[in-house]
């Protein structure tokens with residue numbers, strides 16, 4: 176009898192796990208992907224959507240079209256809850272039972288963390304979902320008609336720090352191209368103890384390189400800072416500073432999503448062992464942003480550890496191997512330490528970041544800037560989408 180494997184989430188984690196399991200188990204597994212989105216979105220390109228440098232169709236693939244030909248069932252529905260004791264998932268219209276469950280639901284965005292934060296009930300833009308990036312692009316186009324101060328950053332409790340950096344550098348580059356940079360004071364506010372910390376305790380000389388990069392572009396930096404509130408047109412910082420803005424984009428903190436919150440830590444992130452298996456439920460695995468991971472250090476203003484796409488793919492590949500070992504009785508895979516490689520856009524250039532392992536002390540850590548990384552980032556977007564379309568999971 177083939178094992179029933181249910182995967183929640185159809186993004187980096189969910190798709191990698193599904194493809195990897197199908198490739199190794201073939202007909203020995205019945206694999207179903209459940210996703211509230213009908214598409215895979217290449218999230219790292221969302222800042223480019225916000226800038227108007229990419230259209231949604233250039234960075235998205237329909238899940239049904241890529242999963243069904245591989246013999247993987249796709250259910251386009253939101254999981255509403257998981258009953259881990261009876262191994263069942265509920266959606267609005269059905270109950271799905273499973274032998275194994277893989278939670279790859281990514282984050283919920285917690286805009287309620289700071290009054291006035293966020294595009295829906297607040298006054299700031301965000302670029303973490305396709306919808307938000309498109310909305311941010313509309314705000315950007317209105318802004319260009321009547322430019323003024325821009326404030327970009329990450330509030331207290333953020334873990335995904337990269338996108339505000341990319342957005343700040345991209346705005347700077349675009350304004351210079353349009354010859355209106357002199358009309359726009361840009362301020363970067365972050366809860367990181369210093370610029371270039373990235374929630375990872377920094378990477379080699381990342382502090383110096385980032386400080387220089389912001390200074391060269393005349394972007395004012397306020398680090399180690401929490402935000403009291405956002406009001407229409409103003410950011411109020413905890414130290415009393417008030418920053419007026421015509422456009423503000425801030426990263427929000429994250430939690431686990433509602434459907435699996437009860438299986439997680441107090442923030443709803445799933446506690447797993449070194450094989451990404453749930454600490455209490457042996458037939459539940461979790462990969463990607465949904466996983467609970469402690470930050471490397473306590474920072475004066477709370478920050479979290481980023482879980483990048485590269486890390487997510489690595490977790491998914493390992494979890495799939497462990498699942499295969501459970502099902503087939505093969506040797507379990509060796510425990511691997513998690514490393515990270517990331518390409519960060521810097522508008523007119525880009526940077527390559529490497530951390531091995533992710534948490535310090537490290538064997539290898541570096542951040543290097545150069546135009547070749549911009550070309551690499553553009554090529555990687557195309558390569559990754561090409562791979563996902565064909566159900567391939569190799570890392571470069």
Ligand SMILES: Cc1cc2nc3c(=O)[nH]c(=O)nc-3n(C[C@H](O)[C@H](O)[C@H](O)COP(=O)(O)OP(=O)(O)OC[C@H]3O[C@@H](n4cnc5c(N)ncnc54)[C@H](O)[C@@H]3O)c2cc1C
Pocket residue numbers: 183184185186187188189209210211212218219220221222252253254255279280281282302303304335337338432434462463464465482483484485486487516517518519
């Ligand atoms: C703007 C931005 C830029 C980034 N840039 C980079 C980069 O350059 N390099 C890099 O390595 N990483 C980058 N990252 C991080 C990277 O996007 C994440 O690590 C990656 O998306 C995590 O994959 P995931 O599968 O864990 O979660 P997600 O990609 O968040 O996917 C989770 C999926 O689950 C679905 N889902 C959620 N709840 C339910 C439910 N109840 N039922 C069914 N489906 C559900 C969601 O709709 C979503 O499709 C960036 C992140 C952001 C926000």
